[in-house]
Amino acid sequence: MKDLRGKIAFVTGAASGIGLGIATALAQAGVKVMLCDIEQEALAKAVERLKQTNVDVEGVRADVSLKDELAAAADAIIARYGKVHILVNNAGIGGVGPYGLWTEAGWDWTIAVNLRAVVWGVSIFGPLIEKHREGGHIVSTASIAGLISRNSLPYNVTKYGVVALSEGLRLELAPRGIGVSVLCPGFVHTRIMDSMRNLPERFAAARPPGPPPVEGPLAERLKWMRDRNDAGVDPLYVGELVREGIENDWPYIMTDAEYEPVIEARFASIKEAFDRIRDRTPRR
Template sequence: MNTLVGKVAFVTGAASGIGLGIAEALAQAGVKVMMADIDGEALAREVARLSATNADVAGVRADVSLKAELQRAADATMERFGKVHILINNAGVGGGGDYGDWNDAGWEWVIGVNLMSVVWGIEIFGPLMEAGGKAGGEGGHIVSTASMAGLVAAVAPGYNATKYGVVALSEGLRPKLAAKGIGVSVLCPGFIRTRIMESARAVPERLAGKVALPDASALPSEFAAMAAQAIQNGIDPLYVGELVVEGIEGDWPYIFTDNQFESGVDLRFAAIKAGFDKIRGRTPRY
């Protein structure tokens, strides 16, 4: 998608961190933005702040782990802006924990926010983008926020499972949607300066008190301390937003924020390759 000016975007998790950075960078590029978030107060504050810069933005409160709320947010977007070209599936929570911390409510939460909202976002917004594309030849683009934790699994396998899912969905849909004029990118951030370590604030009411909390105490303490420090001193979310704008314009399959975990990806691929080496030369029995 080479011209972003005048296009319409829908961004989830837009009241804080990376989603807010993406919404702001899109608005700076001349895109009209519908910002969605479960945190109505922060959303109202950020919509007002961006509106004061003459950005054409609006907000809709939605818990994206509920399909009906995502559908209502899509309806509100169409009502406000008439069409939609860019979908940013960004909302996510640091939950899921490690073996020993799992319970069903925790899985419902982390899979609902991190993975099902992406599935439903594409299911609901895909046809709207296709319709706009066909009518006006305007095309579309989907960016879903995974993580480097969607390419390398370390200490939070619950979170990793959802983020690997987002990478798989994006990779799998890219050729299919290219044929319909819709680009697909997966954003895999490293450590970004956001409130992700405070994800407990976003536990939906229906799961309150049932979710094994996702905070640093669910992680091995050494890693938790390192991650908390790295996030506190992390990359500026607006810089990530600017990379996302570039990624949409250039139709990048993968949008990375830095090279910190590149060697981890190399190690994973080497381990996979070593698995193939174990059976090289054997003839399978059919």
């Protein structure tokens, strides 16, 4: 998809953060974009701001963890633009804490938004992209935490799932003219640390009891993450990288090289595991 002008894209989690950065970068490249988000007011403001730059964009509200709402959003983009070429599964949440703080509702919410919504997106929009036989591209937002899990957060588990799904789909959809990329951002200046603002009532039990801790290891960890997030890269820069990734069919889209040594160490550890058994004869 070297020439994006005139193509049509659907971007979830597009009212702010990385999603808005991607929607903006695509729209500036001449793509017609349908922005989708769970926050109606923020979505309306984002669409209005983009329209002031004379780009062709519209908005549709949906809770992407609900397949029926995502399907209705797909109907909306077909009604408005007639087809779709690019799907960006970007909506995501920070989820809940690590081992010791797990709850069933917390796992359910994190999986529903970060992983199952990506599955629903592909299953709904994939056939729509195939239908017009003009080719297309799917980008799903994982995280650098989808390549290096350094704790037991449900977030990391779902992001590993997005990476695995994207890698598999890339092989399966290439013969059908659809490219697949997985976005693995590091720290980006977004509101992901405030994900609880969008907690649906059906997952209310995922909300931690009482206020966040103000001292101790967990408080220090939360402060470190928030500070790093606030100092993260510009979402529009990430959007420009995604646009370039679509144009050049990159399998992986990174935002910085901060964690490259950690990833190299992980792969080295995996290779060591093979080295240890290389000359052994398996029992049959």
